[in-house]
Amino acid sequence: MRAAEPGWKSQRSKGIELLQAEFFLKISWVVHSFSTRVGGRSRLKGAPALNLGFTDWDARPTVAANRRMLLDALGAARMPLAALRQIHSDMVHVVSAPPGEPPAGDAVVTRQPGLLVAVQTADCVPILLADTARRVVAAVHAGWRGTLARVVVKTLGRMRQEFGTRPENVAAALGPSIGRCCYEVGPEVAQAYSAQFAGAAEWFDGAFARLAGGEEPNPLPWLTMMPPGHQPEPERVKLDLRAANRSQLMDAGVSPRRIAVSALCTACRTDLLFSYRREGARTGRLMAVIGIRARSR
Numbered sequence: 001m002r003a004a005e006p007g008w009k010s011q012r013s014k015g016i017e018l019l020q021a022e023f024f025l026k027i028s029w030v031v032h033s034f035s036t037r038v039g040g041r042s043r044l045k046g047a048p049a050l051n052l053g054f055t056d057w058d059a060r061p062t063v064a065a066n067r068r069m070l071l072d073a074l075g076a077a078r079m080p081l082a083a084l085r086q087i088h089s090d091m092v093h094v095v096s097a098p099p100g101e102p103p104a105g106d107a108v109v110t111r112q113p114g115l116l117v118a119v120q121t122a123d124c125v126p127i128l129l130a131d132t133a134r135r136v137v138a139a140v141h142a143g144w145r146g147t148l149a150r151v152v153v154k155t156l157g158r159m160r161q162e163f164g165t166r167p168e169n170v171a172a173a174l175g176p177s178i179g180r181c182c183y184e185v186g187p188e189v190a191q192a193y194s195a196q197f198a199g200a201a202e203w204f205d206g207a208f209a210r211l212a213g214g215e216e217p218n219p220l221p222w223l224t225m226m227p228p229g230h231q232p233e234p235e236r237v238k239l240d241l242r243a244a245n246r247s248q249l250m251d252a253g254v255s256p257r258r259i260a261v262s263a264l265c266t267a268c269r270t271d272l273l274f275s276y277r278r279e280g281a282r283t284g285r286l287m288a289v290i291g292i293r294a295r296s297r
Helices: 060-073 144-148 151-163 187-196 208-212 241-251
Strands: 008-013 016-021 030-035 042-044 047-049 092-094 107-110 116-121 125-131 136-142 170-174 259-261 286-292
Touching: 016 060, 030 060, 030 125, 042 060, 060 286, 092 151, 107 116, 107 151, 116 125, 116 136, 125 151, 125 241, 125 286, 136 144, 136 151, 136 286, 144 151, 144 187, 144 241, 151 170, 151 241, 170 241, 187 208, 241 259
Parallel strands: 092 107, 170 259
Antiparallel strands: 008 016, 016 030, 030 286, 042 047, 107 136, 116 286, 125 136, 125 170
C-alpha cells in the first residue's frame, strides 16, 4: 500500500501514512504533509480511514480526533490549524491566526511561525508553496474551476503583494489528485480552457481541438434516427489538472526544478487515497498542510 515515488517520501507514524515532498524536507523551518486514508478513527467500508473533512457521514469528534492524529504524526501537535470553507474559487486569504470561522476561499497564506495552513481534497489538486527567502507558506485547492481561474498564480501574486515574494524563490509541491487517466470533462470545460490558455491542448486528451472549437460531434441530430430526448451524451475529453497547474507555476516564474508533482491518482488508488469521482459522496477528505516551525534554525 505504500506510495514511494521519485522525489517523495512515504512515512508511517502514529498509525497513519503521510506523503512528503523531499524538497520540502530539506528546508529546516518547513513542516508539511499530504495525508492518505490509511489509519484513523473513521470507518469506511468496514475499514479504518483517516477522514479529515467534516462530511455528513462522519461525526465531528471523530474528524477532530483524526486531525489531532495528523498533527501529532507531524510533530506539530501544538500548532493551530487554519483551514477554509472551500468553494472552487480564486479567493486567497492571508492569516496570522486561525479564524473563528473558516473563511470562504481556496487558498490560504501565512508568514506566522507556529501556524499551519491547510486545504482539503478528494480529487482536486492540493498545492503547497514555500518562499524560501521570505519564509512565507501557502496551501492551495485547485479543481478545474480554480485552475481555470488561475488560483495558484493569484496566490503567488498575493504572496508578492503582502510579503515581497519572488517566484524564483518559491518551491511548490503538487500532491495526489485525480490523474489525466481518470478525469473526464465535457466540451464546455474544454472550450473554457481553450479561451483562457494558449497551450491548453497540452493538458487534454481526446477530441480537444474539435470540442474546444465548439464543433458539435453530431451537428444534424436527426440523422441518427433516434427519438427526441435519446441523443448520445456529449463527447468528453480528459483533463490533466496537475499539468495545468505546473504550467501556470512555471509561466509565473517558478523554476521547474523546484516543483514536485506526485503521480498518484486518487481515482486509481482508492486503497490509499479518497476519490469523490470514484467513490461518490460517501468518501473522506485528504488534507495538505504546511507551516513554519516556531523554532526554526
